[in-house]
Amino acid sequence: xxxxTQPPSMDCAEGRAANLPCNHSTISGNEYVYWYRxxxxxxxxxxxxxxxxxxxxxxxxxxxxxxRKSSTLILPHATLRDTAVxxxxxxRRSNSGxxxxxxxxxxxxxxx
Amino acid sequence: xxxVSQHPSRVICKSGTSVKIECRxxxxxxxxxxxxxxxxxxxxxxxxxxxxxxxATYEQGVEKDKFLINHASLTLSTxxxxxxxxxxSSFYICSARVKRERTDTQYFGxxxxxxxx
Numbered sequence: 001x002x003x004x005t006q007p008p009s010m011d012c013a014e015g016r017a018a019n020l021p022c023n024h025s026t027i028s029g030n031e032y033v034y035w036y037r038x039x040x041x042x043x044x045x046x047x048x049x050x051x052x053x054x055x056x057x058x059x060x061x062x063x064x065x066x067x068r069k070s071s072t073l074i075l076p077h078a079t080l081r082d083t084a085v086x087x088x089x090x091x092r093r094s095n096s097g098x099x100x101x102x103x104x105x106x107x108x109x110x111x112x
Numbered sequence: 113x114x115x116v117s118q119h120p121s122r123v124i125c126k127s128g129t130s131v132k133i134e135c136r137x138x139x140x141x142x143x144x145x146x147x148x149x150x151x152x153x154x155x156x157x158x159x160x161x162x163x164x165x166x167x168a169t170y171e172q173g174v175e176k177d178k179f180l181i182n183h184a185s186l187t188l189s190t191x192x193x194x195x196x197x198x199x200x201s202s203f204y205i206c207s208a209r210v211k212r213e214r215t216d217t218q219y220f221g222x223x224x225x226x227x228x229x
Contacts, residue, residue: 036220043116043205043220044156087155091216099146100207100218102156 004088006106012082013111018075020106022088025069032091033064034100035073037084037108044087044102047073078110114140116208118221125196126229132192133224135206141186142208146218147179150203162189196228 005023012018036044061074087105115138148156168181180192207218
């Protein structure tokens with residue numbers, strides 16, 4: 001399985017852009033990069049995913065390098081409610097479809 | 113995004129009893145659901161993959177006779193923790209797979225906090 005590496009923690013000032021990096025140097029050609037976040041004591045929330053092109057939705061932007069070995073999740077204007085653990089996941093195929101292999105993620109603290 | 117619910121959100125039970133947790137996809141049909149477990153200060157660990165109308169597929173190290181999974185309809189999967197013990201106390205989270213053209217997306221329930229006394 002392709003593994004991901006993320007910094008354990010990051011801080012960001014409210015209103016600023018939060019840029020969360022992820023390294024996935026062993027990613028295979030058909031593996032997607034997914035981003036989820038988990039606010040304390042809640043289930044993970046889907047944010048965005050991509051294969052090789054940059055993606056944007058109402059929550060965030062995903063920038064994937066040309067060699068696909070790393071990516072960056074961008075929260076353009078972080079708010080206090082964005083404080084959460086952010087998981088970068090490269091999906092893998094389990095016996096019955098694509099399972100998500102959660103690592104330790106990045107704990108993002110948004111400060112006033 | 114798709115909505116997934118879980119019930120109950122929190123349960124406390126005595127050691128030796130069984131507990132059933134329900135996972136429902138509210139606005140879509142899910143042929144595949146997943147069950148995860150999360151211990152304090154740790155990440156989510158996949159327990160099993162549940163397919164509608166067939167037996168669940170368990171991850172290595174997860175006892176299938178202890179964690180019974182039933183996926184009898186396209187919108188409901190249940191996880192029963194049998195003969196629960198204090199070490200089974202954890203946060204149990206389900207997810208449902210939404211199939212897309214080239215890849216899938218999983219949407220998660222809010223989780224169930226199990227405390228075994």
